[in-house]
Amino acid sequence: MTIAIYAGSFDPVTAGHLSVVRQAARLFSHVVVVVAVNPKKSTLLTAEERMSLIREAVARHPNVSVTFTEGLIVELAREIGASVLLRGVRGATDAQFETELAQMNRALAPELSTLFLPAEAHLAEVSSSALKERLTRGEDVSAYCPPAVAAKLRERLSPSLRSHP
Numbered sequence: 042m043t044i045a046i047y048a049g050s051f052d053p054v055t056a057g058h059l060s061v062v063r064q065a066a067r068l069f070s071h072v073v074v075v076v077a078v079n080p081k082k083s084t085l086l087t088a089e090e091r092m093s094l095i096r097e098a099v100a101r102h103p104n105v106s107v108t109f110t111e112g113l114i115v116e117l118a119r120e121i122g123a124s125v126l127l128r129g130v131r132g133a134t135d136a137q138f139e140t141e142l143a144q145m146n147r148a149l150a151p152e153l154s155t156l157f158l159p160a161e162a163h164l165a166e167v168s169s170s171a172l173k174e175r176l177t178r179g180e181d182v183s184a185y186c187p188p189a190v191a192a193k194l195r196e197r198l199s200p201s202l203r204s205h206p
Contacts, residue, residue, distance in 0.1 A: 042070040042071065043069050043070050043071075043124060043125065044069065044070065044071045044072075044073065044121060044122055044123040044124065044125070045065055045068070045069040045071070045072050045073070045123060045124075045125040045126070045127050045156070046072075046073050046075055046114060046117065046118050046121075046123045046125070046126050046127065047061060047062060047065055047072060047073070047074050047075065047127040047128075047129070048074075048075035048076075048077045048110075048114045048117075048126070049075075049076075049077060049129075050076070050077055050079070050082065050084060050091075050169070051074075051076055051091045051094075051095060051169070052084040052085055052086055052091060052169050053085070053086055053091060053094060053169055053172065053173075053186065053190045053193065053194060054091065054094055054095045054098055054169075054186070054187075054190060055164070055167050055168070055169055055172050055185055055186050055190075056160075056164050056167065056184065056185050056186055056187075057129065057131065057160035057161075057164040057165070057167050057168075057185075058129060058160075059098055059099070059187070060129075060160040060161045060164055061127065061129040061158045061160055062074060062098075062099055062102070062105060063102070064158050065105075065127050065158060066099075066102045066104055066105050069104070069125065070104060071104050071105075071106070072102075072104060072105045072106075072127070073105075073106050073107070073108060073121060073123065074095050074099065074105060074106070074107045074108075075107075075108055075109060075110055075114065075117060076088050076091045076092050076095070076107070076108070076109040076110075077109070077110060077114060078109055078110065078111045079111075080111065085173065085194070085197055085198075086193065086197065088109045090193065091109075092107050092108070092109055094187070094189055094190050094193060095107045097187070097189055098187045098189070098190070113149065114126065114146070115146055115149045115150035115153060118150065118153055119150065123153070124152070124153060124154065125153065125154050125155070125156055126143070126146060126153055126154070126155045126156070127155075127156055127158055128142065128143065128155060128156070128157050128158070129157075129158055129159070129160055130157045130158070130159050130160075131159070131160060131164075131165045131166065131167075131168070132165055136157070139155075139157060142155075143155035143157075163184075164185070167185045172185050172186055172190075172194070173194060173198065176191065176194050176195065176198060177198055177199070182194075
């Protein structure tokens with residue numbers, strides 16, 4: 042059984058993230074989506090809210106679970122017996138950052154492999170930050186995130202956005 046970890050802040054989860062999860066669910070026996078909590082980083086949604094939104098979005102994948110950690114991802118990987126760290130990439134900028142992160146993880150845990158999975162091409166420009174910006178401008182974000190995510194963002198960002206699609 043191969044366990045893979047897909048970690049990120051997921052503030053919030055996007056359709057691009059879910060594209061990576063779908064690919065991973067086909068490739069691995071078990072995929073653990075990890076909400077990485079950094080107490081020094083400001084987020085819009087709580088860790089519990091992010092996990093709940095992800096759980097709802099991945100519910101149809103029986104081999105995908107969701108958890109969180111405030112520690113190092115490599116430590117969690119060792120604890121649960123994971124052998125692969127998954128990283129989603131949107132383009133060249135992501136690839137550079139993700140390669141550096143993979144090299145740091147390799148130095149900490151040489152027994153773990155990092156696998157880069159690109160999101161679908163039409164989702165390449167959708168980051169969590171861009172999603173929040175689009176919604177703030179009143180744009181339709183239904184192609185970029187699940188309905189529950191859009192509703193939660195509208196609730197958080199502005200009461201005036203609650204009636205938009």
